[in-house]
Amino acid sequence: MTGTLVLAGTPIGDVADAPPRLAAELADADVVAAEDTRRLRRLTQALGVQPRGRVVSYFEGNEAARTPELVEALAGGSRVLLVTDAGMPSVSDPGYRLVAAAVERDIKVTAVPGPSAVLTALALSGLPVDRFCFEGFPPRKAGERLARLREVAGERRTLVYFEAPHRLDDTLAAMAEVFGADRRAAVCRELTKTYEEVRRGGLAELAAWAAEGVRGEITVVVEGAPEAGPADLDPAELVRRVRIREEAGERRKEAIAAVAAEAGLPKREVFDAVVAAKNAGTGGPAAG
Numbered sequence: 001m002t003g004t005l006v007l008a009g010t011p012i013g014d015v016a017d018a019p020p021r022l023a024a025e026l027a028d029a030d031v032v033a034a035e036d037t038r039r040l041r042r043l044t045q046a047l048g049v050q051p052r053g054r055v056v057s058y059f060e061g062n063e064a065a066r067t068p069e070l071v072e073a074l075a076g077g078s079r080v081l082l083v084t085d086a087g088m089p090s091v092s093d094p095g096y097r098l099v100a101a102a103v104e105r106d107i108k109v110t111a112v113p114g115p116s117a118v119l120t121a122l123a124l125s126g127l128p129v130d131r132f133c134f135e136g137f138p139p140r141k142a143g144e145r146l147a148r149l150r151e152v153a154g155e156r157r158t159l160v161y162f163e164a165p166h167r168l169d170d171t172l173a174a175m176a177e178v179f180g181a182d183r184r185a186a187v188c189r190e191l192t193k194t195y196e197e198v199r200r201g202g203l204a205e206l207a208a209w210a211a212e213g214v215r216g217e218i219t220v221v222v223e224g225a226p227e228a229g230p231a232d233l234d235p236a237e238l239v240r241r242v243r244i245r246e247e248a249g250e251r252r253k254e255a256i257a258a259v260a261a262e263a264g265l266p267k268r269e270v271f272d273a274v275v276a277a278k279n280a281g282t283g284g285p286a287a288g
Helices: 020-028 037-047 063-075 096-104 117-125 142-151 165-179 203-210 235-247 252-263 267-280
Strands: 004-008 031-034 054-057 079-083 108-112 132-136 158-163 184-189 197-202 218-222
Touching: 004 020, 004 063, 004 096, 020 037, 020 079, 020 108, 031 037, 031 063, 037 054, 054 063, 063 079, 063 096, 096 108, 117 158, 117 184, 117 197, 117 218, 142 165, 142 235, 158 165, 165 184, 165 203, 165 218, 184 203, 197 203, 235 252, 235 267, 252 267
Parallel strands: 004 079, 004 108, 031 054, 031 079, 132 158
Antiparallel strands: 158 218, 184 197, 184 218
């Protein structure tokens, strides 16, 4: 009989949000794998529970090395509980490698549902929630960050990101450049904690606010791209969309075809706008 891997959600701020099953799983697991054992100790003290099993660390630095050890414990029949510092394991936190390895060995994987910064921020943002996609942390380097944002410039679903506070102003400024200064967004800070704050506005406005300095754990929610009709897209906007796609790695012919399809326009009309911008020296795509 193989064991069971349990992914347990932990509070993202207020410890009272801990799922009721969490205390029981912490007490009964044969092995508790924690992203930070010190934070785990504070959590168990707050919940009034003492793990009876072995407690080991499982974080980014040792995830690859420790995964085989945990899989062997599971294969031997152990119940392994995985907890991260806040929220659900695997969501921009350690866990994916262990889940994948357990699935490959046909080991049961289950979860104790718990708080999620992604869903909490999405619900509080005031932006559409019927369709969304989670993009995790943007790349740290400016060029890579711009390239990644350009890949989703035409995404119509609401976008959700995590970001470090010291990079927030640069990321919001990059979003304003790629998505548009007036694209609506919400910066959700310190969710469920004492100094919780949700700041809403256009991306350029939020970037200026963040430049003054922001602290805490950050989740950014950005409105999806508008569904513009042909009448809403002037030649300059068509050229901008082609340029964004080219900078993301698409060939010009493909970029023009994609923009034309999005706008419901003939490809020739988009091509003519690109050529006119290039001849006028007004920021058309680079020659290629």
